[in-house]
Amino acid sequence: MEEYLQATEVIDWQHPTVLELAKKIAFKHQTLEAIAKACFEWVRDEIYHSCDYQMNPVTCRASDVLKYKTGYCFAKSHLLAALLRANNIPTGFCYQRLSIYDNGEPYCLHGFNAVYLPEIGWYRVDARGNRSGIDAQFIPPKEQLAYKTQLPGEAEFKNILSEPLPLVVAALKGSAIWDDLLLNLPDISVELFKTMV
Template identity: 70%
Template structure:
């Protein structure tokens, strides 16, 4: 479980601003489920999805997502994991493969989180941000993710990774603008199946 709690270059939960926000959100709460819910809702509602709002820069590191208040689904999952880990709550990374235009190819990965809650075990949450047709919530044990794979070629990967996939980090760090990344979203199924 320690791998799901540690700080990394990307999940930099020891950064002063990340740590401060994590403490503020937790307040005097002692219940990990209550803390996880408030962290989830804050990232979902306060960090704008880069593509939905057409915002730059492309962020990757948790502290940058917080500073610029924007990020793709992957980056938002990095900040949520950092806030959870800063509060001593294990958090990992999950992925789906989805149709970009909701009609078949091309496809891309979609990133979200899993959080370990003592009373429920691993519980998957998706803080990408709600919009028309997307209503992700935190209501354990019910899973309310932003998307459900339904088309041929789409899939839901069951793995919970302690660190974001390298292909995701590479894509986020290779592009400076939201539309540049949109044209080059990561889609490497083989990375997940190896």
């Protein structure tokens, strides 16, 4: 479980601003589940999805997501992992492959988290940010993610990774502004994903 608590260059939970927020959120709550829910709701509601709000810069590192208050789904999952790990709650990374226009090709990855809750085990949460047609919630043991896979070519990757996918990190770091990334969203075939993890 230690790998799901690590601080890394991207999940920099030991950064002073991340630590401060993590402790501030946790202070009001008694249980790990309550802390996890509060962290999830804070990231979901207080960090603006870069594409929805057409905000720059494209962020990747958790502390930068917090600094600029914006991020794509992947970046928001990095900040949520950092806040949870700072509170000693094991957190990993999950991905779906979704149709960008809900009608087949092209596809892209969507990133979210899994958090380890002592009472139920791994529980997947999606802090992407709600809007019309999207209602992600923290209501264990029921999972309520932002998206459901429905079309051929879409997939739910069941793996819970301890670090973000390198191709996701590269896409975020390689894009200067939100619409650059929108035109180059990371994607991976189901077959290739199985060989990478």
